[in-house]
Amino acid sequence: MAAVIDEAPDAVTLRLQLGEATGFLPGQYYNVRLAVPGRPRPVQRAYSVGSSPTPDPSVIDLGIREVPGGLLSPVLVGLHVGERLSVRGPYGRFTWDGTDAGPVLLVGAGSGMVPLMSMVRHAVQRGRSEPVVLVCSAITYAHAFYREELAELACRHSWLRVVHCVTRDPDEPRAHFHRRVDTSVLSESLEGVRPHAAYVCGPPAMVESTARALVHVGFAPAAIETEEYD
Ligand SMILES: Cc1cc2nc3c(=O)[nH]c(=O)nc-3n(C[C@H](O)[C@H](O)[C@H](O)COP(=O)(O)OP(=O)(O)OC[C@H]3O[C@@H](n4cnc5c(N)ncnc54)[C@H](O)[C@@H]3O)c2cc1C
Numbered sequence: 001m002a003a004v005i006d007e008a009p010d011a012v013t014l015r016l017q018l019g020e021a022t023g024f025l026p027g028q029y030y031n032v033r034l035a036v037p038g039r040p041r042p043v044q045r046a047y048s049v050g051s052s053p054t055p056d057p058s059v060i061d062l063g064i065r066e067v068p069g070g071l072l073s074p075v076l077v078g079l080h081v082g083e084r085l086s087v088r089g090p091y092g093r094f095t096w097d098g099t100d101a102g103p104v105l106l107v108g109a110g111s112g113m114v115p116l117m118s119m120v121r122h123a124v125q126r127g128r129s130e131p132v133v134l135v136c137s138a139i140t141y142a143h144a145f146y147r148e149e150l151a152e153l154a155c156r157h158s159w160l161r162v163v164h165c166v167t168r169d170p171d172e173p174r175a176h177f178h179r180r181v182d183t184s185v186l187s188e189s190l191e192g193v194r195p196h197a198a199y200v201c202g203p204p205a206m207v208e209s210t211a212r213a214l215v216h217v218g219f220a221p222a223a224i225e226t227e228e229y230d
Contacts, residue, residue, distance in 0.1 A: 001083050008143045011065040012077050021058030024049055026118040030089030036071055045072045048114040052121035063114035094227035096199055098123040103131035105195040107210050112202030113145040129159055131193050137165040137181050141172045163189040183213040201227040
């Protein structure tokens, strides 16, 4: 482990230096295996990469949110610099490399923000100029992954619009919406922008309801890519 970075009260980024750089696409994930006390065999779970594959794909940032009562995530959020992890990958077809023309919509909830952040960081690296609308949903603003970097990126890059939804803090002034992602959140967030594709990541219920809402606001089902964190 090269670094451990606090992301939220219940989440960290684990920065890993890979022994062998296989390269990955923004949106892909690695399987992490670790021995857990009381388990006869190592436990394996999937974690998406939050960093950009450029300039250095041999360093990967995994964003981990602690799931209460879970087997592996509570152990991972307690790891320290210098500890070793076994990872295998990359895997997954939920990818966007930013080479297509036209605006794109990204919608993430909780740790579902991780692969979307890889996409945004990669778009920055590639010098994108076409619009990206990023809708982030979290229980409070403090739980929103990457909130400070995203605020900075949105200030620096006029093509990036960042919209925050918080579900459990009705008084949060930094949030644009104080409810879950729904049809009106999407249509207001997309004012003046007509994306040709949407990428949605988060818990299954959120992904399903967002995909339905996207069809309602005019997206073709084939234009919606999803990744569910079950
Ligand atoms: C493609 C993919 C990418 C992912 N990327 C990320 C990522 O970037 N970041 C991230 O944080 N997560 C990510 N996840 C989720 C991650 O893989 C794990 O599912 C998550 O961290 C929970 O693992 P865990 O071992 O801590 O919990 P688990 O042990 O799997 O438990 C999950 C929940 O089930 C409950 N539970 C477990 N066993 C029982 C039982 N017998 N009876 C009742 N309840 C039970 C637990 O209390 C807990 O609430 C991703 C998932 C997928 C599929």
